Amino acid sequence: MSGKFRPRPGFVVQAYKFALDPNTAQERALRSHCGAARAAYNWAVSWVTASWWQRKAEASYGLGEEGLTSWRPWSLPALRREFNRVKITDPRFADWWEENSKEAYNTGLANAAAAFDNYANSKQGKRKGPKVGVPRRKVKRKARLACRFTTGTIRVELDGRHATLPRLGTIRTHEPTVKLLARLQDGTARILSATIRHERGRWFVSFQVEAAREITPVARPDGAVGIDLGIKHLAVLADRTGEIRYEPNPQHLDGSLKLLRFHSRRVSRRQGPDRNKGIQPSKRWIKANTERNKVHHRVANLRTDALHKLTTRIRAEYGTVVVEDLSVAGMLKNSRLARKVADAGFGEIRRQLTYKGQRNACRTIVADRWYPSSKTCSACGAVKAKLPLHVRVFTCDVCGLVMDRDENAARNLAALTAAVTTGTGVAGDQDTPCVSKPRGADRKTRRQRPDRNTGRGGRAGGATLPHQRQTEARDRRQAEALVLW
Known part of the structure; x- marks a missing residue:
C-alpha cells in the first residue's frame, strides 16, 4: 500500500501490537x-x-x-x-x-x-530536520529485521491466540488478541496491513487498523495541569487548583548497572568477533552476549511500561496538559546528565501525551523552548537573571517566595493555559481579569541593565538600545510562542 492512507470520516488509523511465539x-x-x-x-x-x-x-x-x-x-x-x-x-x-x-x-x-x-x-529544502544523505546499502549484521504485508491473508484467528500472515501461515501470539478480535467482530474496525519486526530479542506483529473513533471522556475535562520533567522526580504535576503531585523517577537503568557490569565483564573475557582479522565469535561469547542483551531488553520494557502508565493516567484525568519543548539532544551532550536523561525518556513522554490527547480530543500545549518556567516566580511574575541547575530551591527576590524549583516551574506551566485565554502567564494571576493593553504587550519587559552612558535602565536619550530591542523581541516571542495541538 503506497502513499498515506486517509481514514473515513469518524474513523482513525491505529496499531495493535502483539508479541509472537514462533516455532x-x-x-x-x-x-x-x-x-x-x-x-x-x-x-x-x-x-x-x-x-x-x-x-x-x-x-x-x-x-x-x-x-x-x-x-x-x-x-x-x-x-x-x-x-x-x-x-x-x-x-x-x-x-x-x-x-x-x-x-x-x-x-x-x-x-x-x-x-x-x-x-x-x-x-531541495522541502524537508524539515537535519539533512538526509544519499541512501546506502543495508548491512546484514546491522539491518533491522522488518517486513510489511498489505495484501493476502491477514487476519486474527477466532481463538484469540493466533495470527495468520501471507506465506507465513498461522503463528501463535504470546498474548491474547481479544481486544482487536472484538472490534473486528463488531464491525468497528478493519485490518489494513500487518508489519512483523524483531526487536528486544522477540518477534512482534503490528496490525494497522482503521477503527471507529471512540472518545473516552476524561475525569476533569476543564482541568489543566503543568508538567515539569526532571531527573530527581520524573515529573512534577501542578494543576490550576493548586494541587501538586510528584511522580518518582524509577531509574530502571541505575538499578541494573551492577548486573550489566557483571555480564559485560563476562563478554569481554570471551573471544568476540573481529572483522579486521576475520575472527568469528565463539559460542561462549554469543551466549554471554545474549544474557547481557536480556538485561538491556528488560530495562527497556520496564521503562516503556512505566511511561505508558504515567501518560495514560494523566490523560485520563486532565483535559489540558502543558509540557515544555525540551532540547533532549542538547541535554544528552552533557556527560554528567546524559545517562539520567536517556533513562528518563523525556521525548517519549511528550510524544505519548500528544497522541493520547488527540485520541481523547484533549488539548496539548507546548511551551516555548526559551520560556523561563524555572526562573519566573509563580506568585508575582518576577524573572531571575540566573538560576543555576544545582540550586534546587527557588527564592524570589521581590516577594520572598521560597519553593522547590520544579514545583515553581510546574505552576508556571499550568498558568500558561490562562495565557491562551486571558493573556497572562503568571501563576498568581490566573483569576485576574484580562486588562486591555493598548500596545499589545502580554508580559512586562524584563528589567534591563543600566546604560553605561546614562547610568539608567530603559531608554537613553529617547532611543532604544540594540540589546533592549533584542530583549523585548525575545519577551514577545516567549509570550506568544505557544504551540497548540
Missing part, C-alpha cells in the same frame, strides 16, 4: 522474509545510484548533457517493474525469490523509494 521453522521463515526485504532494498539502491556514478564518469570524459546516461527513476512503480523483470534471471534472486511473499520484496522497494524521496526533498 523454529516459522522463525526461519520470518528471518527469510526480512532478509528478502533487505535484499530488495539493496538492489534498488544499487540500481538507481549506478546511473549516477555512470553519469559522473562520462562527464569526466568531457561528454555533454545530451550524451550522458539517462537518470533512472526511483518511484515505487518504476522500481517494481524493473525488479519483476530482472528477478528471474538475476543470479542474486533467481534461486530463492519464490520462497518468500511478494510483499517482502515490495517492502524493500517501498523503503528505497521513500529514502530517495527524503533525500531529494532534503536537498
Whole structure:
C-alpha cells in the first residue's frame, strides 16, 4: 500500500501490537522474509545510484548533457517493474525469490523509494530536520529485521491466540488478541496491513487498523495541569487548583548497572568477533552476549511500561496538559546528565501525551523552548537573571517566595493555559481579569541593565538600545510562542 492512507470520516488509523511465539521453522521463515526485504532494498539502491556514478564518469570524459546516461527513476512503480523483470534471471534472486511473499520484496522497494524521496526533498529544502544523505546499502549484521504485508491473508484467528500472515501461515501470539478480535467482530474496525519486526530479542506483529473513533471522556475535562520533567522526580504535576503531585523517577537503568557490569565483564573475557582479522565469535561469547542483551531488553520494557502508565493516567484525568519543548539532544551532550536523561525518556513522554490527547480530543500545549518556567516566580511574575541547575530551591527576590524549583516551574506551566485565554502567564494571576493593553504587550519587559552612558535602565536619550530591542523581541516571542495541538 503506497502513499498515506486517509481514514473515513469518524474513523482513525491505529496499531495493535502483539508479541509472537514462533516455532523454529516459522522463525526461519520470518528471518527469510526480512532478509528478502533487505535484499530488495539493496538492489534498488544499487540500481538507481549506478546511473549516477555512470553519469559522473562520462562527464569526466568531457561528454555533454545530451550524451550522458539517462537518470533512472526511483518511484515505487518504476522500481517494481524493473525488479519483476530482472528477478528471474538475476543470479542474486533467481534461486530463492519464490520462497518468500511478494510483499517482502515490495517492502524493500517501498523503503528505497521513500529514502530517495527524503533525500531529494532534503536537498531541495522541502524537508524539515537535519539533512538526509544519499541512501546506502543495508548491512546484514546491522539491518533491522522488518517486513510489511498489505495484501493476502491477514487476519486474527477466532481463538484469540493466533495470527495468520501471507506465506507465513498461522503463528501463535504470546498474548491474547481479544481486544482487536472484538472490534473486528463488531464491525468497528478493519485490518489494513500487518508489519512483523524483531526487536528486544522477540518477534512482534503490528496490525494497522482503521477503527471507529471512540472518545473516552476524561475525569476533569476543564482541568489543566503543568508538567515539569526532571531527573530527581520524573515529573512534577501542578494543576490550576493548586494541587501538586510528584511522580518518582524509577531509574530502571541505575538499578541494573551492577548486573550489566557483571555480564559485560563476562563478554569481554570471551573471544568476540573481529572483522579486521576475520575472527568469528565463539559460542561462549554469543551466549554471554545474549544474557547481557536480556538485561538491556528488560530495562527497556520496564521503562516503556512505566511511561505508558504515567501518560495514560494523566490523560485520563486532565483535559489540558502543558509540557515544555525540551532540547533532549542538547541535554544528552552533557556527560554528567546524559545517562539520567536517556533513562528518563523525556521525548517519549511528550510524544505519548500528544497522541493520547488527540485520541481523547484533549488539548496539548507546548511551551516555548526559551520560556523561563524555572526562573519566573509563580506568585508575582518576577524573572531571575540566573538560576543555576544545582540550586534546587527557588527564592524570589521581590516577594520572598521560597519553593522547590520544579514545583515553581510546574505552576508556571499550568498558568500558561490562562495565557491562551486571558493573556497572562503568571501563576498568581490566573483569576485576574484580562486588562486591555493598548500596545499589545502580554508580559512586562524584563528589567534591563543600566546604560553605561546614562547610568539608567530603559531608554537613553529617547532611543532604544540594540540589546533592549533584542530583549523585548525575545519577551514577545516567549509570550506568544505557544504551540497548540
